[in-house]
Amino acid sequence: MKSSVITFPGSNCDRDMDVALNKFGFKNKMVWHDDNELPKSDLVVLPGGFSYGDYLRCGSMASKSKIMHSVINFAKSGGLVMGICNGFQILVETGLVPGVLLRNKYLEFICKNVFIKLANKENTYFKNLDKDVLEFHIAHNEGNYFCSIDQLKEIEDNNQIAIHYCDDKGQTEEQFNPNGSIRNIAGIFNKEKNVLGMMPHPERMVDQSLSGEDGSIFFKNLINNMK
């Protein structure tokens, strides 16, 4: 399986993602934002970081990068595109997934492990996962997912919510919501479920010497589902 990780000026999780993807069997290529064409890919990842210094709105400048034309076409033709953290912010700015990510409710940069509950397993990313609750890492200032009431209804009707913030038992009460996101939303799909944006970082949980291996479970499952 071939993957591509896009590096924007200010991306800082691109190499972690490269290490994680290679570790679980992807043949990964790093792609510069100013390139015109994606290499042949089965999966494209928009990594975390602070692309363009978060100027104007997080992800807004990166969403207009040269390479994004190719990424958007790839997504629209059914290709798997995953945006993590700043990558999620870039995805909402392209309109590939609905909604926006606002400043965290309590104006704090949050950096900690969180539990997430899978809301939908009928997709390439999560199908066949034994677990319903995973422990991932978050590190963001603008992860407060927001959309209009009408959009929320559409998202729910189309089963586009990918993951919710929860506790270790999978309870999704407001108290387990770190950033004020509507419905504890931590990740969203497009309608077709080939594009996934999520704030938590699976690539930070791929080694026991980091703080856990639930990311390993995620990546192993993903590449198996893609075969």
Next chain:
Amino acid sequence: MKVSAIITLKKNVLDPQGKVIHQTLDGMGFKDVSEVRQGKYFEIDVKENDPTKAKGVVEDMCKKLLANLVIENYKIIEIQ
């Protein structure tokens, strides 16, 4: 022509920064404030001499980049 535009958060969107500014103003003794909403202001010098056209160009910029219409409104406030 110089075109000025402001971008403001829509009414139903939470503005935590505005809230904190409000609280700080309150703490400083400005007790007559009922709400603060924070926005953005742009001055854009457009190579265009026709005010209607200049306004149109900046409106297009607002729609495509400067504002995110899911959460923000834009308004052209001055053309000179």
